Amino acid sequence: xxxxxxxxxxxxxxxxxxxxxxxxxxDETQRPEIMGIEWLKSMRxxxxxxxxxxxxxYVKDQQMxxxxxxxxxxxxxxxxxxxxxxxxxxxxxxxxxxxxxxxxDSQQVVVETKPSGQSVLVSLPEDPATLERYYRINLRGQxxxxxxxxxxxxxxxxxxxxxSRLIWIDTDTRLPLKLDVLNEDGQSVEQMVFTTxxxxxxxxxxxxxxxxxxxxxxxxxxxxESQPVKGLKWSIKDVPSGxxxxxxxxxxxxxxSLPVEHILLSDGFxxxxxxxxxxxxxxxxxxxxxxxxxxDSVQLDRHLVTVMGEVPLKTVSMIVxxxxxx
Numbered sequence: 001x002x003x004x005x006x007x008x009x010x011x012x013x014x015x016x017x018x019x020x021x022x023x024x025x026x027d028e029t030q031r032p033e034i035m036g037i038e039w040l041k042s043m044r045x046x047x048x049x050x051x052x053x054x055x056x057x058y059v060k061d062q063q064m065x066x067x068x069x070x071x072x073x074x075x076x077x078x079x080x081x082x083x084x085x086x087x088x089x090x091x092x093x094x095x096x097x098x099x100x101x102x103x104x105d106s107q108q109v110v111v112e113t114k115p116s117g118q119s120v121l122v123s124l125p126e127d128p129a130t131l132e133r134y135y136r137i138n139l140r141g142q143x144x145x146x147x148x149x150x151x152x153x154x155x156x157x158x159x160x161x162x163x164s165r166l167i168w169i170d171t172d173t174r175l176p177l178k179l180d181v182l183n184e185d186g187q188s189v190e191q192m193v194f195t196t197x198x199x200x201x202x203x204x205x206x207x208x209x210x211x212x213x214x215x216x217x218x219x220x221x222x223x224x225e226s227q228p229v230k231g232l233k234w235s236i237k238d239v240p241s242g243x244x245x246x247x248x249x250x251x252x253x254x255x256x257s258l259p260v261e262h263i264l265l266s267d268g269f270x271x272x273x274x275x276x277x278x279x280x281x282x283x284x285x286x287x288x289x290x291x292x293x294x295x296d297s298v299q300l301d302r303h304l305v306t307v308m309g310e311v312p313l314k315t316v317s318m319i320v321x322x323x324x325x326x
Contacts, residue, residue, distance in 0.1 A: 035139055036137035036138055036139055036153045036154070036155075037128050037129050037131075037132070037137060039139070039151055039153045039169050039174075040124060040128040040131075040137075040153060040167075041127075041128055042169075042174040043122065043124075043153075043167070043169045043174050043175070043176055044122055044124045044126075044128065045174070046173060046174035046175050047071075047121045047122040047175060047176060048073075048078060048122075049073060050071070050173060050175060050199060051071060051072040051073070051199065051202070051203050052069075052071050052173070052175060052197060052198065052199045053068075053069060053070045053071070053197075053198050053201070053203055053207070054068075054069055054146070054194045054195075054196050054197035054198055055067070055068055055069075055085070055194070055195045055196045056068075056069050056192060056193070056194055056195070057192070057193050057194075057195050058191070058192050059188075059190070059191040059192075060189075060190050060191075060290075060291035060292070061290075061291050065084060065085075065086055066084070066085040066086060066195075067082050067083060067084055067085060068082070068083045068085060069081070069082050069120070070082075070203055070207045070208055071203075072203045072208060074205060074208065077095060077096045078094070078095075078096060079094070079095055079208045080092075080093070080094040080120065080208070081093050081094075081207065081208050081209070081210070082120060083211075088103065089103075090102060090103055091210050091211065092120075093208070093209070093210050094120075100210065102210055102211075121175070121176050121179070121192075122176060123269075123271070124268075124269065125268040125269070130268050131155065131267075131268055131269050133158075133242065134157060134158055134159070134162065134241075134242045134267050134268075134269070135155040135156060135157055135158065135162070135269065136155070136156045136157075136158060137153070137154070137155055138153075138154045138156070139151065139152065139153060139154070140152035140153070140154045140166070142171070143168060145168050145170075145177040145178045145193065145194065146177055146193075146194045146195060146196055146197050148170045148171075148172065148173075148177060148197070149170070149171045149172070150168035150169055150170055150171060150177050150178070151168070151169050151171055152166060152167070152168055152169075153166070153167050153168075153169060154166050154167075155167075155269070159240065159241070160184065160312065160314065161240035161241075161311060161312060161314065161315045161318075162240075162267070162269075162270050162311055162312070162315070163181055163182060163183060163184075163189075163270065163292065163310060163311060163312065164181075164182040164186070165179070165180065165181055165182065166178075166179070166180040166182070167179055167180075168193075173199050175197070175199070177193065177194045177197065178191070178192065178193040178194065179191065179192045179193075181292040181310060183292075183312070184312055189291055189292045190291045190292035190310075224249050224250070224251050224262070225249055225250050225251075225252075226247065226248070226249050227248045227249055227250055228248070229245055229247075229248045231248075232245075232248050232263070232326075233325060233326050234261075234263070234274075234276065234323055234324065234325055234326060235323075235324045235325075235326050236263070236265075236274070236319065236322055236323055236324075237322035237323075237324060238318045238319060238321065238322030239265065239318075239319055239322065240267075240315055240318065242267035242268075243265040243266065243267050243270075243272060243319075244265065244266065244267070245263060245264070245265055246264050246265065246266045247262075247263075247264040248261075248262070248263050248264075249261075249262050249264075250262070258277070258278055258279055260275055260276065260277050261274075261275070261276040261277075262274070262275055262276075263276075265309075265319070270309065270310060270311050271309055271310070272307060272308070272309035272311055272315065272316065272319060273307070273308050273309060274305065274306070274307050274319065274320075274323065275305070275306045275307075275308075276303055276304070276305050276306075276323075277303065277304045277306075278302055278303050278304075279302075279304075282299070282303075282304035283299070283304070284297040284298050284299045284304060284305075285297055287313055287316075287317060289313070292310045293308055293309065293310055294308065294309065294310075294311060294312065294313040294315070294316045295307070295308040295316065296308075296313070296316045296317045296320045297320065298320050298321060298323075300323065300324075300325060301325075303325075305320055305323050306320070307319045307320035307323075
């Protein structure tokens, strides 16, 4: 399973805020936490429902990539297309819950079906107020991004098992124009920022379709099938407070005929994936970093267990060493 290739795209899909300031407010609605939650609510709705296009710069491991992003709701369905502007040329097309990844180098397209989908710009629960249990939410003043005035909203974890994040929200459109992930030392490990954005011009349906070269590529189908959590044959002994199993599924990715089990944990904001593979020749590669993504793996008999997420290394290591077969 090409987990690392998937991670490079998944790492783009996340990045939010940091910070907290205490105080006494006569009007409860003016507390920074309450105001921050309202900003997050309006941002989540705007990122899903508005039409927008622009150029996005993505910085990870001191390397920068640029992408052209199109987003529109068409026929009641959220549509999105992401095209790299640097070599190697890649495209990602999302239609509802189906994601297609195109690679010009390999002349292949991997199509993955998912139970649900969100914009690449945001991954938040329907009610952001649920985040207060594990994150302190604050407003950090206003700054200009891509020529637009933004409100900086910050989320700071209440323990050492999560990352801090910052998000710059356009005061007019409520779109997230910049996202930053900060590690335990307060250093930026991943950043996404719009260098240009256009919300006024209409997006043609053809802009949401892959290029002709991508459409002619060899297609591989990565099929995800949801499974009942009660049928899970694995136990997870050590998990930081707040992380719950939100989905259990199996993936089939050619050329392998063996399914890969995927357990998704989340605190409503930060997500951790557990992949369990079975087969000959699989070897654990141990702990490693990929930008804001931390990865650790162990071998359990004939199985390879890999845990990854935009969380500190201690979090994925705790989880991976606590996985046991029932």
